[in-house]
Amino acid sequence: MVLSGALRFRMKDAALKVLYLQDNQLLAGGLHTGKIIQGEEISVVPNRALDARLCPVILGVQGGSRCLSCGPGQEPTLKLEPVDIMELYRSAGEWVRFTFYRRDTGLTSSFESAAYPGWFLSTAPEADQPLRLSRPPEPGSWDAPITDFYFQHCD
Secondary structure, three states, X not given: OOOOOOEEEEEEEOOOOEEEEEOOEEEEEOEEOOEEOOOOOEEEEEOOOOOHHHOEEEEEEOOOOEEEEEEOOOOOEEEEEOOOHHHHHHOOOOOHHHEEEEEEXXXXXXXXXXXXXXXXXXXXXXXXXXXXXXXXXXXOOOOOOEXXXXXXXXX
16 A cells, blocks of 8 residues: 555653654643643654564654654664655655654554664653653663653544
8 A cells, every 4th residue: 555645643652741842852741831732743654665564664743844863873862854754655765764663562652763773762751851762661660761652543
């Protein structure tokens, strides 16, 4: 099946903080000056160049005009790059830096970086902190990053 447009989702972390865009960053939170934040619409397409059994996806914001990528370094950094998600989808490149392997774990999903195996999209336990990449948390750690997300399709 070939997509004519990206699928659209909203994401909440396991603590029910929504992802929202502010100052060119994706943050996780919920309330601002007494108003509930609906959350950013996340555009999603599969990466057709990688093994479909691993569920490789590319994630974008702002209608898919900016995509999440994993930047180089000793510890990878998460960035939003000004690239069209549908151009990545239609091209023949592997685009590993833009790809995350979606793993469903019951009601939630985790997203592992294809470029940096063992590093996952995560949020901090505190509200209004940037989405980032982290290693899986140690069991029982009270300040561990949250790597599980509710992934709800937009109608």
